[in-house]
Amino acid sequence: MRLFQLSPSHVRNVLVLLFVSAVLLGATGVHAAVVAVATFDDDAEGWSGLACPNPGVCALGSTSLTIEHLAANGNPGGYIRTQDPSSDTAARVAPPVSFSSLFAPGQTLSFDVLVERNGGDGVYGSATAPLVTIETAGGTLVFATGDLPTIDGDWKHYDVPLFEDAGWQLASTSVRPLTPGEFDALFATRTRLTIISEWLNDSADLDTGGLDNITLSAIPLPGALPLLGAALLTLALRRRRPRG
């Protein structure tokens, strides 16, 4: 059996196929496809604010919180923000049904944040912040980050995977990592997703957390992949023909 003995012409064919495939993949776009995006250029686009028990555990009971829409100084254009609701609660935002109904496992949720102390004495209360929480039948999925924005700095971008990832933990009676397959099972029972909109310890309730460009995206199957498969199959069949 000498299945993998390739002649120089076969090697050349494979190299040509790989080059053409790379060009096709680039041309057809392996980039993430935007499923939904909130740019907040005109208004808050139906997003709602929540005051949740510290450090942002909305599943323990939340009250509604006013969302401010600002027409300028976003990233770019308009953006939304919430003000620190109280020293007992943390501000978060939740999407309207028109946005949340598009959630599916495998997507990425991205957004830009702006943390402003507004003259208060704001400092981070913790080295990590719960970027996104997903309330499920089995507890709250929490995706936290230790990569915090600069206070009174620029807009900071985050990408949160809506699929199995070491960044996700499950908070119920305690906080623990997920077991393989557990994210998908819990995600299927989700009741609410929230995004952080308050970051600082601030006794004066002055700090605000801005959000812009909340984007839901998915990696589509590249249109060129079937072409690549067909090309490789053709090559394989040609190699199997008897010579002569």
Ligand SMILES: [Ca+2]
């Ligand atoms: Ca904007």
Ligand SMILES: [Ca+2]
């Ligand atoms: Ca605060």
